[in-house]
């Protein structure tokens with residue numbers, strides 16, 4: 001359908017709506033028991049709802065849709081929305097893991113499958129991708145994003161949007177994407193979830209906003225305004241973000257939904273005087289949809305009657321919602337076939353895609369003495385740790401509402417890989433959050449289990465050691481449980497929680513070969529392990545086929561090739577820590593160099609971009625198409641990558657730049673290109689990167705705008721953010 005036809009239909013529909021029905025389109029009702037407000041069906045019947053969230057039941061979707069279409073005065077179909085973050089029924093690696101693939105095909109394919117399953121269940125709209133840049137690993141929601149870097153983050157954001165939405169909004173196997181949380185949420189002070197964010201425009205524009213602009217360019221139909229204060233203005237009442245940047249500068253034509261209750265929360269934040277004032281501020285800022293705080297339905301008609309808002313302002317917010325419903329074909333096909341989901345989720349290619357995505361997402365952190373890949377003739381293997389047989393930890397945080405984890409755990413994956421071996425298992429002492437999550441206790445209504453007694457923990461500890469003692473090789477599966485990362489899951493420390501490190505040390509002291517597999521949703525300060533455990537695989541929260549993928553990698557049926565999308569600090573107190581910092585006045589590495597802390601260098605334990613394979617690589621022949629380029633023009637950087645080992649393997653060629661001087665100071669390194677390669681032993685491939693105005697411009701504080709300058713640039717190309725292969729070029733006026 002062309003734009004003119006959509007517009008015509010929207011105007012026809014809009015012309016028939018009462019003011020109350022228009023406001024209804026701006027109201028998103030909660031379909032779950034914990035959601036406040038009147039019963040969903042009553043609101044829908046009155047025409048007081050445009051969309052529904054926190055419901056995951058196809059039959060119920062159809063019932064509510066029937067009320068909307070057949071009983072409400074306007075007959076406008078509802079949009080059903082839910083958080084489908086990394087899979088609907090077939091669960092994929094968490095987004096931080098997908099970003100570790102450094103292969104945009106991974107998130108694109110994963111979200112394509114997620115969209116198929118979610119749509120088959122009757123959902124139209126996911127609250128993803130989450131594309132907040134996060135440089136503080138203490139922040140729990142780092143798991144949902146692509147890590148610390150705007151360039152990598154932009155590639156992952158666009159790929160996810162393409163996966164969810166495809167090209168055509170009427171595609172019945174796709175869902176609408178929602179770029180969230182706009183904007184700055186990942187920079188909360190101290191990494192404390194929901195805390196205020198202070199970001200100067202240079203950081204906002206150069207670091208935080210690029211993934212959002214990339215999502216928009218990839219076609220993201222919707223955006224979600226964030227919860228927190230950005231520079232003292234709540235993001236959901238923030239005209240600078242929602243009007244100036246998103247609509248005026250970027251030309252966004254879709255619609256914005258607030259985060260849950262965020263419009264009303266502006267009262268709690270001390271911004272709005274009362275709920276009526278909050279509604280006014282939300283509308284004025286351009287928040288189209290009020291996510292379940294009911295401030296719009298309660299107040300907007302009165303605000304129009306009192307002349308504080310015009311009906312034209314309401315129409316402007318309703319139009320893009322109607323346009324999307326028209327484009328999706330919802331008016332023609334409002335219902336979902338209730339037999340469809342079962343057929344779609346049983347497609348074997350979905351599980352295969354999940355296993356492939358998990359293999360590509362894992363990062364090999366250490367492999368001393370070539371312990372990995374393991375040989376399949378092992379006789380006795382002990383698998384130890386609180387996460388070794390946990391489906392929850394394997395699927396990870398942000399499960400779809402109401403989903404029951406059903407993953408292949410690491411234990412199950414290893415048993416399947418070694419049918420003839422004796423694979424024993426011990427859990428070890430339990431790990432748990434000191435303070436429970438609201439999501440566990442209130443939302444899921446789960447009773448919290450009493451903590452394990454110290455005596456039981458000790459017995460579990462000893463049992464684990466005995467299990468390890470009887471084996472030839474030990475696989476330790478440690479990290480964080482699913483509820484230790486995610487929303488409201490920030491931590492002050494990045495150590496392995498509970499007695500895990502103590503257990504690791506005790507098992508290592510037995511003198512057997514030990515492989516450490518980490519399941520976690522954030523960087524962890526595994527300092528001791530990084531020195532003493534020969535093989536460490538960062539498996540993240542790898543999804544439904546996670547355990548199979550771990551076994552594939554450990555035994556060489558798949559090669560590791562993921563790279564860290566975020567650096568691993570030595571200590572939680574080093575956060576925020578990231579590679580793209582500015583230089584100081586004191587030369588790095590010189591005797592004058594200020595180590596910044598006298599009790600330990602804040603160098604990362606593992607740098608951004610780091611990861612090993614089972615072979616070695618060499619970068620050589622770094623060449624530029626020209627040593628000089630004019631402002632506004634492009635040059636090509638080429639480099640040869642050779643597999644110098646004896647096994648096939650994957651490497652990610654990474655290009656970093658540094659502008660040596662200019663209007664503003666620029667980061668000492670910035671990623672501006674990457675490509676993941678598979679190389680056979682002895683094979684060489686040439687990688688070409690383009691550097692042009694898009695890569696070389698930046699938002700300047702001094703100039704108050706985007707600029708590209710004549711200056712000298714450094715280039716490094718290599719296997720991580722500490723790459724040494726270097727050259728220079730000059731941009732001339």
Ligand code: NOJ
Pocket residue numbers: 083127180259260487
């Ligand atoms: C709150 C979270 O911040 C957001 O990411 C999510 O989409 C909404 N709740 C809806 O569940």
